[in-house]
Amino acid sequence: MLAPSFDPGFRDDLDRLFRWRRDVRHFLPRALPEGALDSLLDTANRAPSVGLSQPWRFVLVDAPPARAAIQAEFLRCNADALAAQSEDRAANYARLKLAALHEAPCQIAVFVDPDPVQGHGLGRLTMPETIGYSAVMAIHTLWLAACAAGLGLGWVSILDPDRVRAALDVSRDWRLVGYLCLGYPAMDADTPELEREGWDHRRPPAIVQR
């Protein structure tokens, strides 16, 4: 099989994809197209994984009681995070919209199996954290593919991983990596929402020579 070569037009579009991929917290009330989610999960499943372990576990959260439990958990953790803010940042923090758990039509909890048989442990003896890193790359793959399909994704991390695992009643061995909101974005931007809201701004890359 011949290797593909990617032309300059593709590379320009890929660059636009990296520039416009946002953490989305505002969704339209519109369902995903038929088959879109399965296709995105198949794509995510082709992400790199340490030792070819494919340790990601996708939990599709649809049932209203499960969604309500996640929403309550977010509100609890976000109140704690607000209380932990310094006096000069608390008002800004309180204004931020950091999740879209009420409106996102599709929600996926991504877990990692921290010690899967698949891959036979290759590559993670000295850096066991690479198993979680593999699940992160599956999420990032899904994120980019979603954006290319005109969809938006928001990664919610303001959750207690153990309580999410318990609420969703999955294996006690699994660890939560990220909780994803997916749907049609209500708006597009090439600037992060946290930058538009004055929380912080992007800097050039930090590079050291050795």
Add this chain to the structure above:
Amino acid sequence: MLAPSFDPGFRDDLDRLFRWRRDVRHFLPRALPEGALDSLLDTANRAPSVGLSQPWRFVLVDAPPARAAIQAEFLRCNADALAAQSEDRAANYARLKLAALHEAPCQIAVFVDPDPVQGHGLGRLTMPETIGYSAVMAIHTLWLAACAAGLGLGWVSILDPDRVRAALDVSRDWRLVGYLCLGYPAMDADTPELEREGWDHRRPPAIVQR
């Protein structure tokens, strides 16, 4: 600014990129084009990061003594990993080529600052591991952009993170996320090398409903 829309041709090419992106362990003895590395690091710097923290720190490892130290560290850790294999897998493990530290023209140690000022801690109170996850997404962004440019990347994790940090004499607070080999790949494949070598094979995605 108008949001881009990505046409079906781009989405097909993106799918090919995900299919053909490999962990590369065989490189040609050919330098990267002028400016390519800076461009790739700029692209990686646009990866998602928790709270807009951009916690990745890129260390370009060029000096022969530094490269020799990393190579020695890999050989030591890989010998330990071989010794830890079960009797029935040790011969297969010993045959695998798991790094290209001798031949890769460009080598980058990616660290994370686990508690940067930038981002003001947003989003990582309950899941501090998301700071390392951000650096993982910078690596994955660099990986995909490299592949689109006809380059290959190999992620070496068979290293002791503390010893790599000490060998490269960077801040004691930084943690190694991955050590990257970058260059022109000596071959292309749409099948992972670990699958071709009979180590393991890919499975369909693991999906649970809740």
